[in-house]
Amino acid sequence: MKNGISVFIAAFIALGASWCGFVLAPALQLGTAKQTAVLNSGDTYPVQRTGDATLGLQVYRANGCAACHTEQIQQTGIAFEVVLTGAGKNPDAVSNLISTLKLTGLTKEEADSANDKITAVGGKVETHLIPTGADISRGWGVRRSVAADYLYDSPVQLGSLRAGPDLADAGTRLNNASWHLLHLYAPQSVVKNSAMPPFRFLFETRKIGDAPSPDALNLPSEFAPPAGYEVVPKPEAKQLVAYLLSLHADVPLYEAPYTPVQISTNAPAK
Amino acid sequence: MNDLSQQKIDASCRVPLLALFGGAALWLVVGLLLAVIASLTFHKPDMFADCPVLSYGHAQPAANDAILYGFCIPAALGVMLWIFARLSQTELVLPLVPIVAANIWHLGVFIGIVAILIGDSTGFAWLEFPRGSSVLLFAAFLLVAISAVATFGQRKERELYPSHWFLLAALLWFPWIYATANLLIVSGHPVRGVTQAVIGWWFANNLIFVWLSLVGLGTAFYFLPKLAGRPLQSSYFALFAFWTLILFGTWCGIPQGAPVPAWLPALSTVASSLLIVPLIAIAVIVVKTVCGADVHCKGGPFCYIKFGSAAFLLSGLMLIASACPHFSRIVQFTWFGPAQEQLQILGFFAIIICGAVYELLPRIMDFELPFPKFVRFQHWCFMLGIVLLAGSLAIGGIEQGLKNYDLATTLPFLRASTTGLLFLLLGSLLFAANIFVMTLKWKLALIKSVIAAVTAPLEVSEVKP
Numbered sequence: 001m002k003n004g005i006s007v008f009i010a011a012f013i014a015l016g017a018s019w020c021g022f023v024l025a026p027a028l029q030l031g032t033a034k035q036t037a038v039l040n041s042g043d044t045y046p047v048q049r050t051g052d053a054t055l056g057l058q059v060y061r062a063n064g065c066a067a068c069h070t071e072q073i074q075q076t077g078i079a080f081e082v083v084l085t086g087a088g089k090n091p092d093a094v095s096n097l098i099s100t101l102k103l104t105g106l107t108k109e110e111a112d113s114a115n116d117k118i119t120a121v122g123g124k125v126e127t128h129l130i131p132t133g134a135d136i137s138r139g140w141g142v143r144r145s146v147a148a149d150y151l152y153d154s155p156v157q158l159g160s161l162r163a164g165p166d167l168a169d170a171g172t173r174l175n176n177a178s179w180h181l182l183h184l185y186a187p188q189s190v191v192k193n194s195a196m197p198p199f200r201f202l203f204e205t206r207k208i209g210d211a212p213s214p215d216a217l218n219l220p221s222e223f224a225p226p227a228g229y230e231v232v233p234k235p236e237a238k239q240l241v242a243y244l245l246s247l248h249a250d251v252p253l254y255e256a257p258y259t260p261v262q263i264s265t266n267a268p269a270k
Numbered sequence: 271m272n273d274l275s276q277q278k279i280d281a282s283c284r285v286p287l288l289a290l291f292g293g294a295a296l297w298l299v300v301g302l303l304l305a306v307i308a309s310l311t312f313h314k315p316d317m318f319a320d321c322p323v324l325s326y327g328h329a330q331p332a333a334n335d336a337i338l339y340g341f342c343i344p345a346a347l348g349v350m351l352w353i354f355a356r357l358s359q360t361e362l363v364l365p366l367v368p369i370v371a372a373n374i375w376h377l378g379v380f381i382g383i384v385a386i387l388i389g390d391s392t393g394f395a396w397l398e399f400p401r402g403s404s405v406l407l408f409a410a411f412l413l414v415a416i417s418a419v420a421t422f423g424q425r426k427e428r429e430l431y432p433s434h435w436f437l438l439a440a441l442l443w444f445p446w447i448y449a450t451a452n453l454l455i456v457s458g459h460p461v462r463g464v465t466q467a468v469i470g471w472w473f474a475n476n477l478i479f480v481w482l483s484l485v486g487l488g489t490a491f492y493f494l495p496k497l498a499g500r501p502l503q504s505s506y507f508a509l510f511a512f513w514t515l516i517l518f519g520t521w522c523g524i525p526q527g528a529p530v531p532a533w534l535p536a537l538s539t540v541a542s543s544l545l546i547v548p549l550i551a552i553a554v555i556v557v558k559t560v561c562g563a564d565v566h567c568k569g570g571p572f573c574y575i576k577f578g579s580a581a582f583l584l585s586g587l588m589l590i591a592s593a594c595p596h597f598s599r600i601v602q603f604t605w606f607g608p609a610q611e612q613l614q615i616l617g618f619f620a621i622i623i624c625g626a627v628y629e630l631l632p633r634i635m636d637f638e639l640p641f642p643k644f645v646r647f648q649h650w651c652f653m654l655g656i657v658l659l660a661g662s663l664a665i666g667g668i669e670q671g672l673k674n675y676d677l678a679t680t681l682p683f684l685r686a687s688t689t690g691l692l693f694l695l696l697g698s699l700l701f702a703a704n705i706f707v708m709t710l711k712w713k714l715a716l717i718k719s720v721i722a723a724v725t726a727p728l729e730v731s732e733v734k735p
């Protein structure tokens with residue numbers, strides 16, 4: 001290259017191309033995204049977080065929680081599962097057939113063929129879609145995270161490091177506000193050997209007044225304040241917990257389908 | 271070119287470069303100190319439980335930004351100005367502008383670091399500085415770029431050197447990516463949803479990988495032939511490396527499995543694997559230029575730049591590895607990513623810039639370094655520190671991925687990384703000592719000459735009629 005202009009043109013072409021690809025194109029593709037429909041349901045997703053939870057996201061941002069926690073569940077694939085919903089008129093034949101078949105961890109073709117065989121002897125079956133992957137088998141979520149999960153968040157706190165567990169579905173997995181408050185104040189009081197730093201600065205230790213505060217933490221003795229004192233969460237702690245409880249990525253979507261487990265209908269008789 | 275005008279060129283850079291380097295040396299110490307503070311959390315989690323300012327989530331991003339924005343970029347801008355003046359064989363044009371810019375830049379970094387520590391970070395990796403400080407940084411960069419381009423325009427020799435391509439591209443790169451990222455995700459009306467994350471990744475990759483590579487390699491390709499006493503082997507390879515680096519490098523950075531449309535990570539994976547092409551070209555250039563040169567580095571700037579080039583190749587290979595579909599399943603979300611970033615920032619870039627500063631500082635000041643032995647000592651501190659830091663984080667990251675993100679298995683590695691940071695901190699103190707004592711000596715000499723001029727007796731001949 002002979003002169004400065006040609007260098008600038010080279011750099012302009014290279015960077016301009018990636019700018020179009022990774023800035024302009026995603027903005028066009030996702031910038032006007034709206035709520036999407038939940039599969040097999042009339043609901044739309046996501047819903048706006050509550051006021052406290054929206055403020056809690058700012059507490060999450062200010063304290064750099066994303067330095068150690070991700071909010072994105074990974075999925076490596078999907079498997080099919082054939083579930084019997086009714087034995088039909090010939091229960092013995094169905095049960096004999098089922099004992100010879102593999103019904104979980106199937107591909108689509110295997111699931112269809114098992115489905116056909118059981119239907120042929122009169123059984124009624126449902127085919128369930130089960131996401132697979134380390135995160136899902138660990139119980140961190142039920143399906144992979146998709147763009148729709150973050151529609152109303154700003155800043156989007158995806159995170160890139162898992163010094164602690166993933167939080168994309170924390171509100172479903174850990175749905176107890178007092179547990180979260182205890183965990184923030186003294187992580188080791190609820191998770192033994194936790195390496196999470198305590199966030200005591202989100203709480204206030206104060207003298208008990210006329211009556212103990214209803215908000216006061218019920219701490220195990222080794223973490224409790226001295227007698228006559230109580231630990232109460234500051235508004236920031238309450239907002240942060242509201243945000244953590246609002247983290248749900250647990251509805252089936254077109255781009256991340258799965259069959260929700262229905263606890264009530266299919267439980268075996270006792 | 272005679273020595274006198276060479277001296278004049280160097281002297282024209284003196285004040286602007288001191289303004290840039292002085293603040294940079296301070297930020298390197300502050301950044302590494304914050305990094306040590308952050309890593310203390312791995313030894314004793316409740317250390318800063320009552321002190322939000324120094325808690326991990328505040329200190330860690332502040333440390334990263336202090337090192338990158340506080341040290342790497344301003345120090346590199348100083349080196350860049352000197353290289354432009356030297357290659358153009360002309361005195362620095364508009365020397366006042368970079369002096370003003372250096373002060374604006376360091377003020378911006380100061381505001382940004384304080385904001386992160388008090389919880390005013392924006393929450394985007396490498397873009398944590400709030401709006402006000404980003405505006406200052408952007409303006410300061412443009413001011414330095416004006417002086418650099420004006421100096422470039424005054425060049426006597428019209429032919430361009432390989433360093434010119436890399437450094438000129440970097441001058442365009444930073445304002446573009448920094449303005450885009452700040453306008454679209456930090457401004458009052460950010461884009462919605464995961465587009466924020468995509469732009470954040472695009473920016474981080476273009477800054478940490480592409481920009482640092484452009485400037486670091488541009489500097490290395492200037493100093494390596496100079497110190498080895500033989501021409502760059504060869505310009506054609508360098509041209510090829512330049513084109514492939516900017517064409518492929520700029521598309522990396524979107525992690526696999528990210529919750530975004532699948533074509534984005536797919537494109538990034540392809541680009542990352544193609545990065546092997548510029549890496550091979552750069553390896554060939556460095557090896558052919560360095561080997562066969564009859565120069566012993568003895569812990570001097572030549573050593574710094576050789577080590578930095580090797581670290582660049584390794585960090586590039588780590589980047590490619592973490593984009594490989596199979597390997598990325600293991601190392602995603604582990605300390606392997608930070609290990610690669612630290613190797614790129616400290617192992618490659620910071621060490622090359624430190625070597626360059628040690629080489630050019632005695633020339634622009636026109637006197638020797640106050641502590642020449644520190645140069646060799648710092649080289650050892652940095653090498654040990656980087657091997658301990660990046661090595662333990664990388665191995666710890668793989669271990670963490672294999673053990674399902676169980677932090678207990680990683681903690682010993684994280685604790686080892688603190689040792690690496692301490693070595694780096696020691697090295698940065700030596701660097702700061704050299705720069706500050708040098709500045710002090712120069713200021714004292716300046717004051718002395720002023721006093722001498724004021725108190726000098728009037729010549730008798732002027733009094734008499």
